Amino acid sequence: MKKNLTAWLCLLPAILFLGIFMVYPLVDVLVYSFEEGYNFASQSYFGTGTYNYSYVLRDPYFIQALKNTFIIVIITVPLSTGIALLISLGLSSIKVLRDFYQTVYFLPYVTNTLAVGLVFMVLFKKTPYSDGLVSILIQTFGGKGVDFIDGPYWAKMFVMCFYTIWTVMPFKILILTSALSSVNPMYYKAARVDDTRPFRIFYKITLPMISPMVFYLVITGFIGAFKAYSDEVALFGTDLNAAGMNTIVGYVYDMLYGNSGGYPSYASAAALILFAIVFTITTINLMVSRKTVYYH
Amino acid sequence: MKIVLEHLTKRFPNRNKKIRDEVVAVNDFDFTIPDGKLIGLLGPSGCGKSTALNLICGLEKPTEGKIYFGDLDVTALAPEKRGVGLVFQNYALYPHLSVRENIRFPLENLRGDKKLTKQQMEEKVLEAAKLVQIEELLDRKPNEMSGGQQQRVAIARALVKRPQVLLLDEPLSNLDARLRLQTREELKRIQLETGITTVFVTHDQEEAMSISDTIVVMKDGVLQQMGKPQDIYDDPINLFVAKFLGTPQINVFTGEVIGEKVYIDKAQVCDAPGVRDGDVYVAVRPEGFVVDPSGPLICEFIGREVMGRDTSVIARHGNFLGENIRAIIPSEELIDSKDGSVRFALKPSKVRLFDKGSEERIRVEA
Amino acid sequence: MNNQDIKTVEANTRIQNTLRGVIRYALLTVWAVLVLFPFYWMILTSVKSYGSYNSEYIPKFFTLNPTLENYVQAFTAVPLARYYLNTFIFTVITTGLMMIVVILSAFAFARLDFKGKDIVFTLFLSLMMIPNELVIITNYVTITNLNLRNTFTGLILPSVTSVFYIYLLKENFEQIPEELYKAAKVDGTSDFRYLLKVMLPISRPTLVTVTILKVIECWNSYVWPRLITDDKNYFLLSNGIQEIRENGFGRENVPAMMAAVVVVSVPLVLIFLIFRHKIMEGVARGGTKG
Numbered sequence: 001m002k003k004n005l006t007a008w009l010c011l012l013p014a015i016l017f018l019g020i021f022m023v024y025p026l027v028d029v030l031v032y033s034f035e036e037g038y039n040f041a042s043q044s045y046f047g048t049g050t051y052n053y054s055y056v057l058r059d060p061y062f063i064q065a066l067k068n069t070f071i072i073v074i075i076t077v078p079l080s081t082g083i084a085l086l087i088s089l090g091l092s093s094i095k096v097l098r099d100f101y102q103t104v105y106f107l108p109y110v111t112n113t114l115a116v117g118l119v120f121m122v123l124f125k126k127t128p129y130s131d132g133l134v135s136i137l138i139q140t141f142g143g144k145g146v147d148f149i150d151g152p153y154w155a156k157m158f159v160m161c162f163y164t165i166w167t168v169m170p171f172k173i174l175i176l177t178s179a180l181s182s183v184n185p186m187y188y189k190a191a192r193v194d195d196t197r198p199f200r201i202f203y204k205i206t207l208p209m210i211s212p213m214v215f216y217l218v219i220t221g222f223i224g225a226f227k228a229y230s231d232e233v234a235l236f237g238t239d240l241n242a243a244g245m246n247t248i249v250g251y252v253y254d255m256l257y258g259n260s261g262g263y264p265s266y267a268s269a270a271a272l273i274l275f276a277i278v279f280t281i282t283t284i285n286l287m288v289s290r291k292t293v294y295y296h
Numbered sequence: 297m298k299i300v301l302e303h304l305t306k307r308f309p310n311r312n313k314k315i316r317d318e319v320v321a322v323n324d325f326d327f328t329i330p331d332g333k334l335i336g337l338l339g340p341s342g343c344g345k346s347t348a349l350n351l352i353c354g355l356e357k358p359t360e361g362k363i364y365f366g367d368l369d370v371t372a373l374a375p376e377k378r379g380v381g382l383v384f385q386n387y388a389l390y391p392h393l394s395v396r397e398n399i400r401f402p403l404e405n406l407r408g409d410k411k412l413t414k415q416q417m418e419e420k421v422l423e424a425a426k427l428v429q430i431e432e433l434l435d436r437k438p439n440e441m442s443g444g445q446q447q448r449v450a451i452a453r454a455l456v457k458r459p460q461v462l463l464l465d466e467p468l469s470n471l472d473a474r475l476r477l478q479t480r481e482e483l484k485r486i487q488l489e490t491g492i493t494t495v496f497v498t499h500d501q502e503e504a505m506s507i508s509d510t511i512v513v514m515k516d517g518v519l520q521q522m523g524k525p526q527d528i529y530d531d532p533i534n535l536f537v538a539k540f541l542g543t544p545q546i547n548v549f550t551g552e553v554i555g556e557k558v559y560i561d562k563a564q565v566c567d568a569p570g571v572r573d574g575d576v577y578v579a580v581r582p583e584g585f586v587v588d589p590s591g592p593l594i595c596e597f598i599g600r601e602v603m604g605r606d607t608s609v610i611a612r613h614g615n616f617l618g619e620n621i622r623a624i625i626p627s628e629e630l631i632d633s634k635d636g637s638v639r640f641a642l643k644p645s646k647v648r649l650f651d652k653g654s655e656e657r658i659r660v661e662a
Numbered sequence: 663m664n665n666q667d668i669k670t671v672e673a674n675t676r677i678q679n680t681l682r683g684v685i686r687y688a689l690l691t692v693w694a695v696l697v698l699f700p701f702y703w704m705i706l707t708s709v710k711s712y713g714s715y716n717s718e719y720i721p722k723f724f725t726l727n728p729t730l731e732n733y734v735q736a737f738t739a740v741p742l743a744r745y746y747l748n749t750f751i752f753t754v755i756t757t758g759l760m761m762i763v764v765i766l767s768a769f770a771f772a773r774l775d776f777k778g779k780d781i782v783f784t785l786f787l788s789l790m791m792i793p794n795e796l797v798i799i800t801n802y803v804t805i806t807n808l809n810l811r812n813t814f815t816g817l818i819l820p821s822v823t824s825v826f827y828i829y830l831l832k833e834n835f836e837q838i839p840e841e842l843y844k845a846a847k848v849d850g851t852s853d854f855r856y857l858l859k860v861m862l863p864i865s866r867p868t869l870v871t872v873t874i875l876k877v878i879e880c881w882n883s884y885v886w887p888r889l890i891t892d893d894k895n896y897f898l899l900s901n902g903i904q905e906i907r908e909n910g911f912g913r914e915n916v917p918a919m920m921a922a923v924v925v926v927s928v929p930l931v932l933i934f935l936i937f938r939h940k941i942m943e944g945v946a947r948g949g950t951k952g
Contacts, residue, residue: 003775004777006770007774007775007779008770010767010774011770011771014764014766014767017763017823018789021804021820022797022823023789025798025799025801026792026796028799028800028803029796029799083693087689087690087693090689094683094687101690104698105694106934106938106941107701107934108697109945110878110930110933110934111882111927111930111931112926112927113882113900114900114903115899115922115923116923116927118903118907118923119704119920120700121907122916122920127914129715129719131719133703133721169693169697174942174946178946184388187388187390189355189375189382189384192376193380193381194405194453195376195402195405195406197405204393204401205390208390227793230900234904237908252795252799253885253888256799256889257802257889264799264802274795275795294392368665369668373668373671
């Protein structure tokens with residue numbers, strides 16, 4: 001009896017916090033999403049139904065956010081995983097300077113996304129004083145400079161994806177290098193004695209052996225990219241709708257707070273739609289992995 | 297394909313970086329491995345035998361010296377160009393591939409005019425699988441098989457591309473005792489059937505003795521002796537080789553030679569024609585002892601262990617190096633040990649003398 | 663194959679290996695430059711004077727007369743020191759509280775027996791699937807209704823529990839042999855003394871990992887603080903930076919902005935450079951970002 005009491009006392013803070021800030025909100029967000037016309041000030045609503053969902057799904061801002069998010073996901077997840085794999089392979093086959101490179105590659109992980117985003121903005125933005133370093137570089141190679149921050153959509157999307165990849169690389173490189181180093185070198189020796197070409201060694205031996213980790217990165221990459229938000233704010237400012245660069249998460253926060261805020265019902269509906277998308281994609285991922293991933 | 301090693305030396309920087317000295321893993325190997333034979337590289341762990349194997353295979357580059365396959369100088373050639381088959385101690389079977397895919401793997405690497413069709417590959421895989429008798433297991437994954445079966449797959453994979461040389465690193469050390477016995481006979485059979493020059497590394501002298509055509513005994517990177525198993529057993533060139541081969545181990549006493557006679561603690565145990573006076577080690581094989589109530593060597597009797605056909609007698613003696621003497625005698629022989637002692641006579645053919653300083657063999661005149 | 667052929671093969675292999683090495687280092691260096699360049703640029707810009715920065719249509723890659731005036735600006739024109747202090751307080755208290763909550767729960771799950779343990783643990787685990795974005799809406803409303811906006815309490819409370827870290831620690835605690843617990847019990851050690859004197863020291867590497875991850879998360883957190891604070895006195899660094907970006911120093915003062923960015927980035931980069939092996943090992947072992 002005394003033992004029971006100690007245990008529950010130990011768990012009490014966690015249960016309390018999780019209850020108030022996770023379980024209750026979970027129920028609440030569902031309720032919100034079906035309460036039509038909920039008013040934050042008077043805390044009243046005039047009906048229940050799926051109106052919030054249909055409103056959100058027809059809202060051009062949401063459609064834009066949805067489109068942006070999908071483009072970011074589709075471009076950054078494969079690209080960052082691929083490049084990270086390439087770099088990790090390079091890293092694990094060198095000895096000189098290896099520690100140096102590893103340290104450098106990890107740096108973005110410990111820096112403030114908002115802060116470094118500002119540097120990217122400065123590098124890419126056109127101002128009255130200067131076209132920005134990147135544009136000038138393009139011009140010296142004979143191209144036409146462009147304002148990546150306030151210019152055409154594709155240019156903004158390019159910086160967006162570039163910065164996203166820049167920020168997610170450290171984690172991926174780290175995980176992949178440690179996965180690569182856990183492959184027993186005897187397999188490489190065996191393959192070498194059998195005159196296996198390097199690409200075939202990679203494709204037939206290395207890749208299957210680190211496939212669980214690659215898969216883990218793809219899943220977490222998908223989930224992370226679907227929740228993209230602060231990177232966007234860092235580059236384009238808080239008014240993402242005006243910049244046409246909003247994401248689903250950004251849409252949720254905008255609905256909740258800020259100039260266009262005060263609509264927790266719409267925010268909840270959008271958040272639940274996001275959750276449904278992420279859940280579906282993760283499930284598909286898991287199903288695909290069962291066929292392709294080798295588990296020890 | 298004969299393998300010629302010419303003054304082959306491999307040095308490693310010391311693992312402890314504070315020590316400047318290099319470790320000499322292989323020191324001036326200079327011998328020829330004859331074509332089509334099964335050769336055992338034998339030595340205690342850390343003696344450099346695996347390094348020697350890696351040098352032949354090409355996974356390590358020698359510091360000095362040359363390696364020839366036949367007349368070809370392959371010293372600087374990368375392992376993949378040497379046409380060797382290698383079986384790893386832990387087999388190194390690719391865990392995500394089936395047995396069939398594992399064996400086929402080296403064949404898929406062939407390119408140019410050596411490239412094979414799917415059909416040809418399948419035939420070769422089957423042939424190799426038959427050779428090691430695993431044709432029913434082709435669709436299994438490595439982790440669904442016993443150690444012995446995995447070992448066979450590893451051998452099949454090494455053999456499938458018909459290498460000029462087959463190298464095996466401690467091929468039996470991961471098997472249990474019964475399987476080890478069976479597999480080593482298997483190894484011998486496969487080698488005989490294929491006629492491929494085969495080199496294997498082991499620390500188990502019994503393993504090396506039982507199947508090798510030739511044994512190479514190593515210690516601390518230095519070749520001690522090379523020859524047929526029985527020759528080395530009968531005629532070791534130094535105390536290390538004598539002690540390393542044979543179970544139970546050879547029994548070593550300190551003794552001296554005076555006037556061409558061998559004495560252990562004042563007792564004259566045998567003759568040593570042509571040997572100069574001086575301190576020696578007297579080494580006696582376990583089967584060299586004869587229980588004899590009037591024998592010269594008086595030992596303290598400790599006990600006897602009956603092992604079916606033979607009995608081993610355990611005894612002690614002040615001049616013995618180590619704790620217990622082990623003598624093997626036929627089981628039916630009786631031992632009179634009422635006073636706590638046992639007396640032995642020695643068979644001269646089973647006694648070897650070694651110099652006390654250099655531990656080199658001292659030969660007696662026939 | 664004859665000895666001549668072998669020479670050719672050897673030469674080819676050598677050329678191939680050299681080529682591979684060159685490509686490898688080239689690739690690695692390109693990425694290293696891409697990573698380092700923004701850092702170089704922020705430091706460079708932060709020591710250019712306002713005038714000289716704006717007069718460079720083509721920005722120079724170095725400066726001959728560095729100045730610290732931007733750093734002075736960064737601390738005087740905006741309350742950067744205040745943001746700094748706020749972030750520090752927020753990080754220390756949040757991490758500290760979370761460690762206590764997490765350790766206690768992990769201890770209960772790993773070492774104590776009680777009715778319903780399995781059910782409660784399963785419930786905890788299932789909470790891991792809930793994305794933060796889903797619950798933040800209600801939390802925002804809750805904190806607002808409790809009148810906790812623009813307070814440290816409001817900032818801190820929702821992030822003092824993490825199911826993932828409870829799970830990580832519990833796994834770690836369970837690896838400590840049962841015999842130690844029994845031995846301690848025989849010696850009359852209380853549960854809490856055992857936790858403090860035996861389990862925590864043994865689990866130190868994991869505790870360090872969790873602490874590091876949480877500190878990084880806190881130091882860089884943006885979304886929640888942004889929702890819950892609109893009074894500059896409670897801004898954290900991220901919000902401060904964003905505020906600087908949008909309202910600036912009264913004018914578009916990029917060098918001063920970069921100075922602020924440098925100041926914000928320095929502590930974590932410094933900590934990272936000192937403990938880099940520990941941190942990287944920790945992140946590899948326990949980590950997902952955020």
